[in-house]
Amino acid sequence: MLKTATILVFIFTIFFSLSECQKNNVCKNIKDYLDIDNNTDCWYNPDVGASPEEIITRWGYPFETHNFTTEDGYINVLYRIPHDNTDTNITRQPILLHGGLGGGPLTFLYIGNRSLAFFLVDEGFDVWLSNRRGSLNGKVHRDYEKTDEQFWNFTFHECGFYDIKAEINLIADENTSHKKIILLGFSMGSTETYIYAMLRKKHANNHLAGIISISPIAFMTRSGGVIAKLAPFATLIESFLRKGNLHALALTEEGAKEDENFRLSFPKIVFSKSFLEFIVGKDSSQTEAADLPVYFRSKTTPTSIKTLIHFSQEVNAGGQFQYYDYGISKNLNLYKSIHPPPYNLSKIRVPVHLFYGEGDRLSSEQDVLKLYDSLTMKKKSLTCIPEDKSVRFNHADFTLARDIKELLYEVLLKTIREKLSG
Numbered sequence: 001m002l003k004t005a006t007i008l009v010f011i012f013t014i015f016f017s018l019s020e021c022q023k024n025n026v027c028k029n030i031k032d033y034l035d036i037d038n039n040t041d042c043w044y045n046p047d048v049g050a051s052p053e054e055i056i057t058r059w060g061y062p063f064e065t066h067n068f069t070t071e072d073g074y075i076n077v078l079y080r081i082p083h084d085n086t087d088t089n090i091t092r093q094p095i096l097l098h099g100g101l102g103g104g105p106l107t108f109l110y111i112g113n114r115s116l117a118f119f120l121v122d123e124g125f126d127v128w129l130s131n132r133r134g135s136l137n138g139k140v141h142r143d144y145e146k147t148d149e150q151f152w153n154f155t156f157h158e159c160g161f162y163d164i165k166a167e168i169n170l171i172a173d174e175n176t177s178h179k180k181i182i183l184l185g186f187s188m189g190s191t192e193t194y195i196y197a198m199l200r201k202k203h204a205n206n207h208l209a210g211i212i213s214i215s216p217i218a219f220m221t222r223s224g225g226v227i228a229k230l231a232p233f234a235t236l237i238e239s240f241l242r243k244g245n246l247h248a249l250a251l252t253e254e255g256a257k258e259d260e261n262f263r264l265s266f267p268k269i270v271f272s273k274s275f276l277e278f279i280v281g282k283d284s285s286q287t288e289a290a291d292l293p294v295y296f297r298s299k300t301t302p303t304s305i306k307t308l309i310h311f312s313q314e315v316n317a318g319g320q321f322q323y324y325d326y327g328i329s330k331n332l333n334l335y336k337s338i339h340p341p342p343y344n345l346s347k348i349r350v351p352v353h354l355f356y357g358e359g360d361r362l363s364s365e366q367d368v369l370k371l372y373d374s375l376t377m378k379k380k381s382l383t384c385i386p387e388d389k390s391v392r393f394n395h396a397d398f399t400l401a402r403d404i405k406e407l408l409y410e411v412l413l414k415t416i417r418e419k420l421s422g
């Protein structure tokens, strides 16, 4: 009797633990999420909630980490996919990818083997993925702890000014291919690349083949629909957050993976999808229901409150691309003017190639055109994705679209091969 019970408990435990780990978590269509457990159009995707390392190794690629310290003391890590295992001998051009706010390296790894990072490795590049300061755990600053206010005293400005320079130095040290680096930024990742290329001009001219921007963000006249709505409350939000002594913002809770049971229920997926569209732009019919859980449940990286305040200051200033506003006396001290100065985009001398979508609410066509007009280097280009304008790409389509290879990657590759190789 006791024996039977023990065996039953044993079987039950095995059955249960298996079913918990391998429970379906993605479905082909939105309506399939209604009966996710028993629907044959649903399956288990281990990438949901997984880390970049887990995703990269799971898809069979080599994964390296490279530590470095920035001039202002942040201890950070670059991820690298050095080759694709099949052709380890070819001379590979380094490409450094800067993801979006909260996304980090996962920006380029959301969609399994359709992801940009893998496409680029397969096409013969040496792929490096940036982790924004603040996004890793452990001892990540020489002098500060993550609970210190000083630790979170940065925006995309410092990420561009300090982090990119240190990352490029690291890649240059590994420069076995004798080729210049391509710097690719998505969304806020692109903002950081402009800061670097403007304020570290000589360094950029020495090391970069050029900049590729996907869903570029500089001016915010029309962009930042959601931010714009929050902008008038910036000061209020700031004082509120400061009072709570909260300097970091984790867009969702860290460690999604621990929550093995977590799944998006039907109402949650419908709600998340409409919320997403509110932020990124209308559904262009390029979103796959099966990709949404990875996107929503990926480990989002924390960011500083100051980053959001910087964006909202720009929105409040009529969409200017400008330095952080510290208030009159500190501005006078830092900038020799009472207002924060605008960033001078004509300082960028390396080639810049912009790719934008007509349905992108965070990187609006009007603001991208303004950015393009402000760039004064000899080699620049502006491309609407998709080129035939058959659909209106929103912000999320640039990392998730069903036909992303044909509509985006092939176009990027053509630009890189024709304009930035060698």
Ligand SMILES: *[C@@H]1O[C@H](CO)[C@@H](O)[C@H](O)[C@H]1NC(C)=O
Pocket (backbone or CB within 6 Å): 035, 037, 038
């Ligand atoms: C799914 O199937 C299992 C057994 O195979 C059953 O116990 C469960 O009630 C079903 N769930 C739904 C929602 O139909």
Ligand SMILES: *[C@@H]1O[C@H](CO)[C@@H](O)[C@H](O)[C@H]1NC(C)=O
Pocket (backbone or CB within 6 Å): 067, 075, 076, 077, 136, 137, 138, 139, 140
């Ligand atoms: C690199 O940084 C990570 C994360 O901070 C840390 O765990 C690891 O020990 C570091 N490795 C080296 C070689 O410094």
Ligand SMILES: *[C@@H]1O[C@H](CO)[C@@H](O)[C@H](O)[C@H]1NC(C)=O
Pocket (backbone or CB within 6 Å): 087, 088, 089
């Ligand atoms: C790579 O290069 C090494 C030495 O140059 C050579 O021995 C090896 O066969 C090459 N491998 C491939 C897959 O071409």
Ligand SMILES: *[C@@H]1O[C@H](CO)[C@@H](O)[C@H](O)[C@H]1NC(C)=O
Pocket (backbone or CB within 6 Å): 113, 114
């Ligand atoms: C991606 O992997 C799936 C199997 O998981 C395979 O069916 C598909 O052909 C692969 N796609 C690419 C672009 O490699």
Ligand SMILES: *[C@@H]1O[C@H](CO)[C@@H](O)[C@H](O)[C@H]1NC(C)=O
Pocket (backbone or CB within 6 Å): 149, 150, 153
């Ligand atoms: C944050 O950085 C600014 C500019 O470097 C500096 O003036 C300010 O004192 C710093 N604030 C804190 C709390 O460290």
Ligand SMILES: *[C@@H]1O[C@H](CO)[C@@H](O)[C@H](O)[C@H]1NC(C)=O
Pocket (backbone or CB within 6 Å): 171, 172, 175, 177, 178, 179, 180, 181, 206, 207, 208
């Ligand atoms: C790599 O080395 C070559 C010369 O050996 C140099 O011309 C090139 O600029 C270097 N690339 C980077 C990114 O430092």
Ligand SMILES: *[C@@H]1O[C@H](CO)[C@@H](O)[C@H](O)[C@H]1NC(C)=O
Pocket (backbone or CB within 6 Å): 344, 345, 346, 347
């Ligand atoms: C911006 O930079 C360019 C190139 O260095 C310079 O010619 C121009 O005067 C600068 N504009 C402003 C407003 O500082």
